[in-house]
Amino acid sequence: METRTLIIGAGLTGLSTAARLRAAGLPVCLLEGSAHVGGQIRTFRKDGFVFETGPNTGTIASPEVAELFELLGLQPEIASPAAANRLIWKGRSLHPLPRNLQEAIGTPLFSFRDKIRILGEPFRARGTEPDETVGAMTRRRLGCSFADYAVDPFLGGIYAGDPDRLVTRFALPKLYQLEQQYGSFIRGAISKARAPRSERDRKASRQVFSIEGGLGRLIDALTDYIGRENILTESSVQHIRQSDTHTYSLTYADASGEEHTLSCRHVVSTAAAHLVPSLIESLVTEDLSSLAQLQYAPMIEVAIGFRHVDASHLPAFGALIPSRENRRILGILFPSDCFRGRAPEGGTLYTIFMGGVRHAYLWDCTDEEIRTIALEELYDMLRIPASSVPDLLHISRHRHAIPQYYADTEQRLDTIRRLEHKHAGLHLGGNMSGGIGMAHRITQGAEIAKRIIVDVAGSASSVR
Numbered sequence: 001m002e003t004r005t006l007i008i009g010a011g012l013t014g015l016s017t018a019a020r021l022r023a024a025g026l027p028v029c030l031l032e033g034s035a036h037v038g039g040q041i042r043t044f045r046k047d048g049f050v051f052e053t054g055p056n057t058g059t060i061a062s063p064e065v066a067e068l069f070e071l072l073g074l075q076p077e078i079a080s081p082a083a084a085n086r087l088i089w090k091g092r093s094l095h096p097l098p099r100n101l102q103e104a105i106g107t108p109l110f111s112f113r114d115k116i117r118i119l120g121e122p123f124r125a126r127g128t129e130p131d132e133t134v135g136a137m138t139r140r141r142l143g144c145s146f147a148d149y150a151v152d153p154f155l156g157g158i159y160a161g162d163p164d165r166l167v168t169r170f171a172l173p174k175l176y177q178l179e180q181q182y183g184s185f186i187r188g189a190i191s192k193a194r195a196p197r198s199e200r201d202r203k204a205s206r207q208v209f210s211i212e213g214g215l216g217r218l219i220d221a222l223t224d225y226i227g228r229e230n231i232l233t234e235s236s237v238q239h240i241r242q243s244d245t246h247t248y249s250l251t252y253a254d255a256s257g258e259e260h261t262l263s264c265r266h267v268v269s270t271a272a273a274h275l276v277p278s279l280i281e282s283l284v285t286e287d288l289s290s291l292a293q294l295q296y297a298p299m300i301e302v303a304i305g306f307r308h309v310d311a312s313h314l315p316a317f318g319a320l321i322p323s324r325e326n327r328r329i330l331g332i333l334f335p336s337d338c339f340r341g342r343a344p345e346g347g348t349l350y351t352i353f354m355g356g357v358r359h360a361y362l363w364d365c366t367d368e369e370i371r372t373i374a375l376e377e378l379y380d381m382l383r384i385p386a387s388s389v390p391d392l393l394h395i396s397r398h399r400h401a402i403p404q405y406y407a408d409t410e411q412r413l414d415t416i417r418r419l420e421h422k423h424a425g426l427h428l429g430g431n432m433s434g435g436i437g438m439a440h441r442i443t444q445g446a447e448i449a450k451r452i453i454v455d456v457a458g459s460a461s462s463v464r
């Protein structure tokens, strides 16, 4: 019996799935269209700076993340205490985002009226609209200034998205559940913090991590664990066909364009949603427009490093910009405040995020225009002298950076469920469902692997 699993895409989802399968002793082969393993995750080193061109940090938000580190024997680098400070731009300066009720009452970010409103949050009625957006929900529970100066910049940082289109139960399911289960964010957060947790659940935390030397080291560790020989790069999958009930055949083109076919019992796609219909069109008859139409926010990431710079800001994770403030960037991360070795001794590294749903027009700017905007915004916001010259400036672009979980999400999830049910052994993963962050990707990989392991074990025992 064929037990090998073929995985389309060697990003974090595909690699996490493969690592779990390898841990269970099952054969895997990953097919990656590009020349690089890691998908959106990539670390570069230049002139003493270590910078990311995709995600900068993850959170140990689920036990699966901690378990992956255990499996790989890899130590995450936990961000320094400075990472607890998140700054928000308002007026002409940066203000710390409140971390508790007391700070929320004192901050200039929220209006006096909304501070009173926050105190009344535990007593406000539960929402009844299942597809309520994050913007509408937070305005209803906490007031406009909280939505504008906490939620909007937060969603700009995570989703590069629009709070008035992102639906809470898909985009921030934990927040949605707090209201549904406990009737209030504040009461829910307190109850959850007090609830007993299993030993496994205690592995999860809010800790922000990278890896010493950058997130690329996580990809290296995954590659070593899975075995480089099991990852085919420059191998772009063209289509999946079903040979019989239990066998799929998968055709891919290698770097020279030559086509090859492999067969398997389980196939896992981790490709972005708009790429999936062409992969499975010969397999299915259903309407796949709900996958094809998933909107992705474009993002431009600019790493800027200085050997020495005069900048004025509190050491922090970074600064986020509310859309009301009408600046041309979404936010700035301060990686060298949080992790060791990101800049040469005495130097500073910044990462600027631009684009997103709100500023999608920036995608068409030339690199020179992006460079000018990034430096103007950075210098103005951090009061860096105009005469300063960066020692590093690197621009990276992601056309399909972050999927936007709008009101059409239920329809897409339904399509995925139906396809997986109808075609046993077909697994449609990736960030079109299950969350957009690294922790979500690792968790989804573990879940897919578990389904495969259970199926293979079941088939083996029925053969015996």
Ligand SMILES: Cc1cc2nc3c(=O)[nH]c(=O)nc-3n(C[C@H](O)[C@H](O)[C@H](O)COP(=O)(O)OP(=O)(O)OC[C@H]3O[C@@H](n4cnc5c(N)ncnc54)[C@H](O)[C@@H]3O)c2cc1C
Pocket (backbone or CB within 6 Å): 008, 009, 010, 011, 012, 013, 014, 031, 032, 033, 034, 038, 039, 040, 041, 053, 054, 055, 056, 057, 058, 059, 235, 236, 237, 238, 270, 271, 272, 275, 279, 299, 301, 398, 400, 401, 402, 430, 431, 436, 437, 438, 439, 441
């Ligand atoms: C700019 C940016 C910043 C981010 N910041 C953060 C952050 O700070 N924290 C966080 O938690 N998350 C962040 N994320 C999200 C995080 O990067 C993703 O959750 C994660 O890396 C996605 O992994 P994936 O494997 O699902 O997808 P990908 O990394 O996109 O991997 C999918 C792979 O599939 C391959 N592929 C597609 N089609 C085919 C085919 N037909 N044949 C073969 N291969 C194919 C692609 O080449 C790709 O390598 C960020 C993302 C971006 C773009």
